Amino acid sequence: MSKTIQCVVVCLVLCVSLAFSQGLSPPSNVTAMDTPNDDGSSVTIKWDAAPEDSGISGYQILRRIAGGGLEEIGEMLPAGATSYVDATIEKGNAYAYIVRAVSDAEATVDSNETAPAKGTGEWFHTGKIPLFIAMLLFGAVIVWNIYYARSGKEVFVRRIPGLEAVDEAIGRATEMGRSILYSLGLGRVDEVPTIASMTILGQVARRTADYETPLRVPCRDPIVMNVVREVVRTAYLDEGRPDVYNEENVFFVTESQFAYAAGVDGIMIREKPAAIFLQGQFFAESLILAETGNSIGAIQIAGTDSEHQLPFFIAACDYTLIGEELYAASAYLSREPMLLGSLRGQDWGKVLIFITMILGVVLELSGVNWITTLLQRVN
Secondary structure: OHHHHHHHHHHHHHHHHHHHOOOHHHHHOOOOOOOOOOEEEEEEEEEEOOOOOEEEEEEEEEEEOOOOEEEEEEEEEOOOOOOOEEEEOOOOEEEEEEEEEEEEEEEEEOOOOOOOOOOEEEOOOHHHHHHHHHHHHHHHHHHHHHHHOOOOOOOOOOOHHHHOHHHHHHHHHHOOOEEEEEEOOOOOOOOOOHHHHHHHHHHHHHHHHHHOEEEEEOOOOHHHHOOOOHHHHHHHHOOOHHHHHOHHEEEEEOOOOHHHHHHHHHHHHHHHHOEEEEEEEEEOOOOHHHHHHHHHEEEEEEEOOOOOOOOHHHHHHHHHOOOHHHHHHHHHHOOOHHHHHHHHHHHHHHHHHHHHHHHHHHHHHOOOOOHHHHHHHEE
């Protein structure tokens, strides 16, 4: 027997004897299975926990694709680990796994190779069933409230001074023979505050169409400008006054933040509108716009969901829509049954969520944590 073969044999004997001398035993009950409730892009490997005195310092996962060799995947796992999720597989391929136990002296011992496992996607996430039921209940509440509103019954909506002042502001501009300025802020067309502002603008345009009061809408985004033109045109058509609509009153200023603010301020100074609406998404330019409008004596009705800009609007404007008041404005102004019903249904849902939060806190303090466990499972 050659010296090379003798050296190899000696090394193997030493490794095996070292492993047994340290009490290393291979991981037991190693299984590989498709990860439940995923899209089929991972496989989960599980094994039994090792005893505290096993001498194992960590685990290394080895993977074999059909017809290929073993490869190490992931980083070394701690000694207390009992599972590993392989999220680097390719869909459609089957993989077999070996869990290698490693000692402090870097001795290793391998488990038996698992049966091949393949990742498959599920149609439905069973852990989301409570969330699905909650969505169904929430949807049912909204549908029922819409039906309730359409039945002709009165739907109570708390008084919002800023929206009740809309007719006052438009009437004042009409009496003074001056224009109305409406700014949607700096938001894009796909942002919620901008969409909410457009619905308010539609209601304002209906009233200006009746009074034949000029409505000026400077826009920062060209896409917003085109959508706003359609909103205003539709409002004038619905009121039977298409002849009063002037497309040039809805115009593009610039996409630059402070250049837009300077341009709108210039319009305020030159034209001195009697009423100014600042509705939408605003940033650092909010105080510049509001202070300029205040300096010319215009009635200002502002609204935004940005809590950082609300103090400036509250200080410089006559009325301010705070947070969700901006979203409720279309229902408040139009009194449309579908909008009122959906608004009432959403409020019911918020009350239920608030009650659930209080109940969860009380139960948690009492040592009952089933609501916490349920929410963790849904997540």
